[in-house]
Amino acid sequence: MSSMYANELDTPAPLAERPLQWRTAPKPEPAERQLLIEVAGCGVCRSNLHMIEGEWVDAGVPAISPIVPGHEVTGRVAELGAGVSDFAIGDPVGVQPLWWTCEECEFCTSGREHLCHERKITGEHVDGGYGEYMLCYAAHTYHVPENLDLVERPPRCSAPVLRRMGRSTSSRSVPATPSRCSDSAASAIWPSSSPPSSALR
Numbered sequence: 001m002s003s004m005y006a007n008e009l010d011t012p013a014p015l016a017e018r019p020l021q022w023r024t025a026p027k028p029e030p031a032e033r034q035l036l037i038e039v040a041g042c043g044v045c046r047s048n049l050h051m052i053e054g055e056w057v058d059a060g061v062p063a064i065s066p067i068v069p070g071h072e073v074t075g076r077v078a079e080l081g082a083g084v085s086d087f088a089i090g091d092p093v094g095v096q097p098l099w100w101t102c103e104e105c106e107f108c109t110s111g112r113e114h115l116c117h118e119r120k121i122t123g124e125h126v127d128g129g130y131g132e133y134m135l136c137y138a139a140h141t142y143h144v145p146e147n148l149d150l151v152e153r154p155p156r157c158s159a160p161v162l163r164r165m166g167r168s169t170s171s172r173s174v175p176a177t178p179s180r181c182s183d184s185a186a187s188a189i190w191p192s193s194s195p196p197s198s199a200l201r
Helices: 046-052 159-164 183-189
Strands: 003-009 020-026 034-042 073-080 092-095 098-100 133-137 141-143
Touching: 034 092, 073 133, 098 133
Parallel strands: none
Antiparallel strands: 003 020, 034 073, 034 133, 073 092, 092 141
C-alpha cells in the first residue's frame, strides 16, 4: 500500500503541548461513490481547535484515534471510486465539513442534510484534510473554478454558506470565496518541525 504524510491527533491536549504529529500513514483508497483528493489547501477552523484541545471529548469527538483533523479542504481529484460519474481525475474540488449523510431521512430529502442524525463530519468522525490525501463522498464534494488558487484561497465549503449564496448543496459547484486562517492558529497547528515540503502544498 502507498503511503502519505498526515498531521495526526492521538490524544486531545492544549495546543501548547503540540498534540498533532506529522507521520507517515497509509494512503487511502476510494470505495464506491468516493473520491480520493490530493489536498492542496486546508483551513484552520475554530471547531478544529475545540476538538484538538479536548473540549468535545464528552460528545464523542474525535470519534477515532488517531484522527487527521481539517474540514475546509480544497484539492484535485486523484482517484475515482466505483459509481462516480460527475467528477474526473484532476478536477479542482472543495470538500465541505459534512462528509457523509444517509441521503434518505426527512432532513436529507428536504435540503437539510446537515441535520441528518446519522451524519459524519470531516476531520471529526473520519480523517480530514491535514494530510496529503483524503477520502470524500462525491455527494458532498463540490466543483470549484479552474482558475481558483487552491492554496491561497480555499473556499468555505459548508452547506449553510452555500445556501446563503443561493446554491443548493446538490449543485456541487461553489464560487471562489476566500477563507484564510490566522497566523497564530496556523503556527499552533503546524509548528516549525514540519514534514517534507511534499506534504505542504
